Amino acid sequence: MNHRDTPSTAATPATGARRSDADVEEIARLLPPPAHRGLPHERYLHHKERLMRRIDHDHDQATRTDHTSRTDRTSRTRPAHRLLRPALLVPVSALALGGILATGVALTSGDDAPAAVSTGRHDARNMRPAAALLDQISDAAGKGHALRVRDDQFAYTRSKVREADLTSGKAVVGPLRDTESWVSQKPGPLRKLGVTRSEGETLPINAQLGDTHGTPAGLGRPTYHWLSTLPTDPEELLTYLYAKVPKTDEAERDQAVFDCIGSLLGGVTPPETAAALYRAAARIPGVTKVPTAKDVTGRTGVGIARDDTTFGARTEWVFDAQDLTFLGSRSHLFKDTRYGKAGTLMSAEAVIDFAVVDKAGQVPAASRES
Numbered sequence: 001m002n003h004r005d006t007p008s009t010a011a012t013p014a015t016g017a018r019r020s021d022a023d024v025e026e027i028a029r030l031l032p033p034p035a036h037r038g039l040p041h042e043r044y045l046h047h048k049e050r051l052m053r054r055i056d057h058d059h060d061q062a063t064r065t066d067h068t069s070r071t072d073r074t075s076r077t078r079p080a081h082r083l084l085r086p087a088l089l090v091p092v093s094a095l096a097l098g099g100i101l102a103t104g105v106a107l108t109s110g111d112d113a114p115a116a117v118s119t120g121r122h123d124a125r126n127m128r129p130a131a132a133l134l135d136q137i138s139d140a141a142g143k144g145h146a147l148r149v150r151d152d153q154f155a156y157t158r159s160k161v162r163e164a165d166l167t168s169g170k171a172v173v174g175p176l177r178d179t180e181s182w183v184s185q186k187p188g189p190l191r192k193l194g195v196t197r198s199e200g201e202t203l204p205i206n207a208q209l210g211d212t213h214g215t216p217a218g219l220g221r222p223t224y225h226w227l228s229t230l231p232t233d234p235e236e237l238l239t240y241l242y243a244k245v246p247k248t249d250e251a252e253r254d255q256a257v258f259d260c261i262g263s264l265l266g267g268v269t270p271p272e273t274a275a276a277l278y279r280a281a282a283r284i285p286g287v288t289k290v291p292t293a294k295d296v297t298g299r300t301g302v303g304i305a306r307d308d309t310t311f312g313a314r315t316e317w318v319f320d321a322q323d324l325t326f327l328g329s330r331s332h333l334f335k336d337t338r339y340g341k342a343g344t345l346m347s348a349e350a351v352i353d354f355a356v357v358d359k360a361g362q363v364p365a366a367s368r369e370s
Helices: 014-030 042-069 092-099 129-142 224-228 235-245 251-265 271-281 365-369
Strands: 154-164 179-183 192-198 203-207 288-294 301-310 313-320 326-333 345-357
Touching: 129 288, 154 288, 192 288, 224 271, 224 301, 235 251, 235 271, 251 301, 251 313, 288 313
Parallel strands: none
Antiparallel strands: 154 179, 154 345, 179 192, 192 203, 288 301, 301 313, 313 326, 326 345
């Protein structure tokens, strides 16, 4: 759907506007996160279309409600139901959606500092098991090689993805799929962010909804150059993320920032930035170590996790047990919810290969041979 098809809320009656905004915010939580760096692929396009149909529906319904209220002032609108937003890889449809819906709903960019960010030294005396593991992962990531990435190149990622469809109101887990994406490294703003390929179909990655002049590099479209501009001091980086990650009324702030960091892991990331992201994650309350974790392909390693108590979903980052490289992420229910039993998979991704290529559609030789 083109951005110009987005229904205007200017003429929506006040009551209907409040309802529509609440419903749109709920749909925002329903959207599963994208497979890599919060950049959408075909599942994002599917849910975006559903979102726009819901806005159209609510706009029409609000108009009818306003007409009815003129004759029956005692009528009340039914309160909206909360919808689960899977937490994987922010997981950033939540982040992408923060940019997508910034002009019309209750997702806004915050400017407050984290309430629970540590201000003391992060030494061995107060390190939790998760923090100790993240320090080791940070050290390993910091030893990586910095890349030379031109603005005219593309970040290539090949992944295996599995996700749950919530259309029926219950989580219906789909099959494992191969996906490839090519993300432009131009600073932007861009109307075409790249392309994605899955199951033989190639689709464009368009500018985020609301970005009428294109989407610039940033949290919703993190280019290698933009990532290199982030603070490398963990405390400064965490403060920046708490200030910039889009807010919602009900989502846990700590979880939103944890998901944001997850969306920036793996792939084409400057080593110093990756190291800082891991140490920043160690300072988020509720982060735990998973001694044995598996990605969606069955590769076994160690994990870092956090429970989103609002929606009952656990996000895990999986790392190779030997060299501590990032393998992928997964999200599953840790308690029974309306969407399924505890243990139900919500979404998962395993990063198989990544590289920098000169044009969209180009596949690195190593990836072709594997």
